[in-house]
Amino acid sequence: MSASTTRASPRRGLRLGATAWVLLSLALWTVGCVTTAIRPPSSARYQVVPMELTGYCNCGKCCNWRRSWLGLGDPVIASGPRQGTAKQVGLTSSGTTARHGTLAADITRYPFGTVVEIPGYGVGRVEDTGGAIKGDHLDLWFPSHDEATQFGKQRRLVKIWLPSNAR
Numbered sequence: 001m002s003a004s005t006t007r008a009s010p011r012r013g014l015r016l017g018a019t020a021w022v023l024l025s026l027a028l029w030t031v032g033c034v035t036t037a038i039r040p041p042s043s044a045r046y047q048v049v050p051m052e053l054t055g056y057c058n059c060g061k062c063c064n065w066r067r068s069w070l071g072l073g074d075p076v077i078a079s080g081p082r083q084g085t086a087k088q089v090g091l092t093s094s095g096t097t098a099r100h101g102t103l104a105a106d107i108t109r110y111p112f113g114t115v116v117e118i119p120g121y122g123v124g125r126v127e128d129t130g131g132a133i134k135g136d137h138l139d140l141w142f143p144s145h146d147e148a149t150q151f152g153k154q155r156r157l158v159k160i161w162l163p164s165n166a167r
């Protein structure tokens, strides 16, 4: 009896430590989400533009990559001028990590940092590009290919805030 109680205490300490760690990382994760939330600039004027919207995700189909060495190796770009070069899956062309709110656009029209409010999706920011994305066309990031294809292709009126250096 006494042996089991002395053995139990360090284990309980370990469990408490683990709980504290989980709570702490959960708190940090929540704070991270709050601070990185994309909001339209409150004072700046916006334009309303009809846009063609499509969904995309990190998969090879959506982001033009495949695995080298018969599908077992590291991801490489599947086609185009940079075919065969290493691909960092989930990293946008502006260097950010793709997440809900990440938009791919024609950056000659809507440069990186352009904020867009999209009905049925929320507020996003242009952080990515894509070979097929030209003109009034946005690609909206989704966490899975199913969700991306479910969104499909839609034509919507969106609100656009261009970054100040684009005006």
Ligand SMILES: [Zn+2]
Pocket: 056, 057, 058, 059, 060, 061, 062, 063, 144, 145, 148
């Ligand atoms: Zn996909």
